[in-house]
Amino acid sequence: MTRQPSTTPLRYRVPWKKIAIYAMAIIVGIYILAPFTWLIITSLMVEVETLEIPPHWIPHNPTLQNYRAFFDPEFRGLEMQRGTMAYSGGSVQRMRPALRNSAVVAFSVAILNLTIGSMAAYSLARLRFRGSRPLLVFYLGSRMLPAVSIIIPMYMILRRLGILDNVLSLIISYTTLTLPFSIWILKSYFQTIPRDLEDAARVDRCNWLNMMIRVFLPVAAPGLVAAGIFSFLISWKDFLFALMFTATDASKTIPVVVAEFVGPGQTPRTLMATGGVLAVIPPLILALIFQRLIVQGLVAGAVKG
Amino acid sequence: MTYSTYEQGTSAVKARKAPRAPSESRLAAILNTPAVILILVLLAFPIANSLWISLHRYDLKRPGDTPFIGLKNYTDALSSDAFWHSLKVTGLFAFFAVLGVTATGIAIALLLNESFKGRGILRSLILLPWAMPPVVNGIMWAWIFNGRYGAFNGLLYDLGLIDAYRLWLTDIKLAWVVLVFAYVWNQLPFVVIVMLSALQAIPNELYDAARVDRANTVQAFFNVTLPWLWQALLIVLILQTMGALRIFDIVYVMTSGGPGNATDVVAWLTWRTAFQFLDFGKGNTYAIIVSVITLALAVLYIKVLLKRGEFAV
Numbered sequence: 001m002t003r004q005p006s007t008t009p010l011r012y013r014v015p016w017k018k019i020a021i022y023a024m025a026i027i028v029g030i031y032i033l034a035p036f037t038w039l040i041i042t043s044l045m046v047e048v049e050t051l052e053i054p055p056h057w058i059p060h061n062p063t064l065q066n067y068r069a070f071f072d073p074e075f076r077g078l079e080m081q082r083g084t085m086a087y088s089g090g091s092v093q094r095m096r097p098a099l100r101n102s103a104v105v106a107f108s109v110a111i112l113n114l115t116i117g118s119m120a121a122y123s124l125a126r127l128r129f130r131g132s133r134p135l136l137v138f139y140l141g142s143r144m145l146p147a148v149s150i151i152i153p154m155y156m157i158l159r160r161l162g163i164l165d166n167v168l169s170l171i172i173s174y175t176t177l178t179l180p181f182s183i184w185i186l187k188s189y190f191q192t193i194p195r196d197l198e199d200a201a202r203v204d205r206c207n208w209l210n211m212m213i214r215v216f217l218p219v220a221a222p223g224l225v226a227a228g229i230f231s232f233l234i235s236w237k238d239f240l241f242a243l244m245f246t247a248t249d250a251s252k253t254i255p256v257v258v259a260e261f262v263g264p265g266q267t268p269r270t271l272m273a274t275g276g277v278l279a280v281i282p283p284l285i286l287a288l289i290f291q292r293l294i295v296q297g298l299v300a301g302a303v304k305g
Numbered sequence: 306m307t308y309s310t311y312e313q314g315t316s317a318v319k320a321r322k323a324p325r326a327p328s329e330s331r332l333a334a335i336l337n338t339p340a341v342i343l344i345l346v347l348l349a350f351p352i353a354n355s356l357w358i359s360l361h362r363y364d365l366k367r368p369g370d371t372p373f374i375g376l377k378n379y380t381d382a383l384s385s386d387a388f389w390h391s392l393k394v395t396g397l398f399a400f401f402a403v404l405g406v407t408a409t410g411i412a413i414a415l416l417l418n419e420s421f422k423g424r425g426i427l428r429s430l431i432l433l434p435w436a437m438p439p440v441v442n443g444i445m446w447a448w449i450f451n452g453r454y455g456a457f458n459g460l461l462y463d464l465g466l467i468d469a470y471r472l473w474l475t476d477i478k479l480a481w482v483v484l485v486f487a488y489v490w491n492q493l494p495f496v497v498i499v500m501l502s503a504l505q506a507i508p509n510e511l512y513d514a515a516r517v518d519r520a521n522t523v524q525a526f527f528n529v530t531l532p533w534l535w536q537a538l539l540i541v542l543i544l545q546t547m548g549a550l551r552i553f554d555i556v557y558v559m560t561s562g563g564p565g566n567a568t569d570v571v572a573w574l575t576w577r578t579a580f581q582f583l584d585f586g587k588g589n590t591y592a593i594i595v596s597v598i599t600l601a602l603a604v605l606y607i608k609v610l611l612k613r614g615e616f617a618v
Contacts, residue, residue, distance in 0.1 A: 021421050028413055029423075032430050035490065036437070038456050039445045053470075055459040116343070119336040129330035135337060137607060142348050144603035146551050148572045149592035152579050153351035153358065176347040179340055208332070237438035239554045240572075244580065255440040255554075262444060262558050269448060276441040283436035291429055298495060299502045303540055303610075 042273035050269045066274040070095050097249045098257040105167050106235040109174045113182040113231040121186030143180040165247040178231040185301040189223025226297030233283050254279045355589045363586035378590035391574040399549035405489040410496025418504045435494035443555035446487035477567045480560050487555050503537035543606045547599050571595050
């Protein structure tokens, strides 16, 4: 896959190039890591420590009380004694329903995407039918619509359906938004699967649905996982739609709650940082576990025709 | 090329269960129905509806009073200083954000294509910004660039690069630079990943040939690497430009369009017009104008993709 040193003829064998590469690697590493590290460090601080000038790069009294505050509703920590918990309590309590809503929405969207998406993708990858090309352009084109231009009418439709401020509204809208992309990566993955499989299933007198469930989809699992993760993450990370369609804790997702932390002196910075870290952890875990699939999926989704 | 597909072959077998085996196009129609319905109802219809609303005075503050006013919303928008200002801000932002993210992304992709110890770790690490929801990204950078307690000020001060703290996000000239910075960090992984995979697809023989021709590293980059990267680069540029023109999340949490109206991008103006001032007619009009602008980019993207598709397989 990657070029090995021995087969990289243009590599100059002078040490300064190696030095330059390592120097750049370190700079890139710091550039990627430093901002997030600072967020984690802040989440480990006591609130007053964030007000130090110059900033303490390493917390003098590192504490996990901010994390405890999110998960233990009875917890009254140091913040309380300083009187800041009074207004931080609200945001802390909203975080748990928000985590739940985000998980429910993202999981449902992923499942719906895989079901509806693999049906359409299979037809585009395998079947020859009239109108397959226009259909392809239709799916591709709907991927390109700017969110701002559909959100107002979508809001009006959902209001008429009476599902505003309901996770259902987010599940439906995210599924529609992510579907074209899912179809696209599923199609490009399905095309890499040899046809022999289906032929073998045919010999075994297996009907189409059985063939899909027992033979085809298991083989296509990597593609399905990639598509599932992408739709999960797009739903998890979205802010604009969640901001418009949700109003109360019944449906607010994490980005909305986290964004509410940013008010005129509303929430202690340490709690804000903690909320941020918590919102990043699920996507980050997925990204690290399924790194290879995600990389392949991103490339296939963007570049492959 | 054989199109002997599943259904044709099984028609005899399936005949026992279904009276008539569905033909390929019937199966295709069944399979595509849910997706097409969903997209028609929740994407296509809204777009059409949005066009329709933009021809009306549709102000939620005056319910029941929505007269057809033709193109008045459009002429109003095009003669509105606020709208032109937001177009200018959005365009400027997009230009620098795309330039920044593409240049940085290619540089990092070139680095990750070299072999060195720890490359695997760095390749995993590059996914971190991608995992971060834009809202959290915005909050993180707003905290780092905080004028009074921010880490960036502290760092520059500790290094002796500034002698007084700067108010990054409340300075008209600096606020959108910070936005570009935050945006680039968040979008970088996509560019790096796509460009890296394009780099890896370059056959080594080309570099051998270049060496035989005594090309140096720079010449090899321009004559071998760049032509091969062209298609991927075009796609990255198109998708990034479309993304940058829609910027909303980080503006919402970092600057709220401020200071003054220095970062009043189109999506922010649209959102405020529709959901704060409740003027859906005007909000839709802004949204449509922006859609038309990005439509050209979308057409280009689809052309590039489908053209590739013919070469593939």
